[in-house]
Amino acid sequence: MAYAFSGTEQAERAPAWHDGKVTDIPRGAISRTAKLASLPLGFAGRAALGFGKKVTGFAEDVISDKIQQRTAEQLFSVLGQLKGGAMKLGQALSVFEAALPDSLAGPYRAALTKLQDAAPALPAASVHKVLAAELGENWRDRFRDFDDTPAAAASIGQVHKAVWSNGKTVAVKIQYPGAGDALVSDLKQLGRVAALFRVIQPGLDIKPLIAELRDRVVEELDYTLEARSQRAFAKAYAGDPDILVPKVIAGSARVLVTEWAEGTPLSSIISDGTQEERDRAGHHLSTLHFSGPMRAGLLHADPHPGNFRIAEDGRLIVLDFGAVARLPDGLPAPIGPLVRAALDGDAEAVLDGLRAEGFIPNGGDLDAEAVLDYLLPMLAPIASDEFRLSREWLRTxxxxxxxxKSPAYTMGKQLNLPPSYLLIHRVTMGSIGVLCQLEAAASWRSILEEWLPGFAPSS
Structure with a gap:
């Protein structure tokens, strides 16, 4: 099995038994496995202090702040030190930070935000080897200048700033060697300890998220697919006043060259931006989410802050298109009419629509008004002309x-999430998490009326 190593790790190997034979296992692999294996040990020690008790609400009901803080530091420091699936899972979880109770949000916020935009860098020699393999031994002829120090690093690859042969400043995204095997290995191991992540939120089920991330690994590893998706988005948003998608210059399976787009990281807007900057960023993020399926036939499916920058002119820069949902016909047609029926208080129409789409199990006998009561609080952001999404609203x-003990919990247990809606649901929840981190206010309803078919009230 191949892994992503540093130069030192590549030189070190240790013997081990496999299928009755002595084989070499890279010490980097041992280090990765040891770090992941340390998670259950740390958590087990805390079980005696209350974590093993039956959870009836948020984690703060049974775990002291000090234990929570130590747990957060261990969990996210391990994820943050690893490339591959551990890093990717950490980034996926980071958008849910806004749902944490106030007394716990601080330590988690600091640990989680580190995962949104940082990872250990690949050595320059390894970078050059990938470039030679993908672009040819004369790869340097394609560039006037190439900065060996990465400008950004994430779960699957890292980005270098360079000058293309025509003088254009470009971003060169380079995939870590062995990234695919590392992703699969990490996600398998994390799947085995999924229950430990309930320290974030006892009601949070990580297993479906891990399964979905694992299913999408192959697509994300093929930069030719990402280039195709980015070209579709760039074409759809060319000249857009709110959203900027850098154009693709060149690429291969493991290297992607695009226009360089300078901007302020969205994480900085979340932590230090003015309210006007937060509101504008939130508006543009929501517009990207709902307009992408209609304009490009694609849904941007990786809404963590590390994938976005804010240009000097206020436009939202979208940087990563490795994870997308292909929706050539746009979002599922029933979504708009169902949401509109709920806002109009038509409980029977909502119940019928949910049943037709498979949200209600066969034979499920649910009260229409109870279903509507379950849904309406979630729809509060689009029930009025303007709404401020906030950590407080998301925590509630x-x-x-x-x-x-909540009737909503009981109702939720009686509903299904059809497979065709899994990715859409996960991405929507992730986007809402980022909007709540921004504490952004906008007319979310107007965005849906423009971009969600069937939602606008009939005249």
Missing amino acids: EAARLANP
């Missing part, structure tokens, strides 16, 4: 849905 919703 998370508590309502996750507390076993």
Whole structure:
């Protein structure tokens, strides 16, 4: 099995038994496995202090702040040190930070935001080897200048700033050697300890998220597919006043060259931006989410802040298109009419629509008004002309849905999430998490009326 190593790790190997034979296992692999294996040990030691008790609400009900902080530091420091699936899972989880209770949000926020935009860098010699393999031994002839120090690093690859042969400043995205095997290995191991992640939120089920990330690994590893998706987005948003998608210059399976787009990281807008900057960024993010399926036939499916920058003119720069949902016909047609029926208070139409789409199990006998009561609080952001999404609102919703004493919890247990909606649901929830981190206010309803077919009220 291949892994992503540093130069030192590549030189070190250790013997081990496999299928009755002595084989060499890279010490880097041992280090990765040891770090992941340390998670259950640390958590097990805390179980005696209360984590093993039955959880009836948020984690703060049974775990002291100090234990929570130590747990957060261990969990996210391990994820942050690893490339591959561990890093990717950490980034996926980071958008849910806004749902944490106030007393716990601080330590988690610091650990999680580190995962949104950082990872260990690949050595220059390894970078050159990938470039030679993908672009040819004369790869340097394609560039006037190439900066060996990465400008950014993430779960699958890292980005270098360079000057293309025609003088254009470009971003060169280079995939880590062995990234695919590392992703699969990490996600398998993390799947085995999925229950430990309930320290973030007891009602959070990580297994479906891990399964979905694993299913999409192959697509994300093929930069030719990413180039195709980015070209579709760039064409759809060419000249757009709110959204900037850098054009693709060149690429291969493991190297992608695009226009360089300078901007402020969205994480900086979240932490230090003015309210006007936050509101504008939130508006553009929501527009990207809902307009992509109609304009490009694609849904941007990786909404963590590390994938976005804010240009000097206020436009949202979108940097990564490795994860997309292909929706050539746009979002599923029933979504708009169902949401409109809920806002109009038509409980029977909502119940019928949910049943037709498979959200209600066969034979499920649910009260229409109870279903509407379950849904309406979630739709509060689009029930009025303007709404401020906030951590407080998200925490309130998370508590309502996750507390076993809540009627919403009972109702949620009686509903299905059809396979065709899994990715759309996960991406929508992730986008809402980022909007709540921004504490952004906008007319979300107007965005849906423009981009969600069947939602606008009939005249």
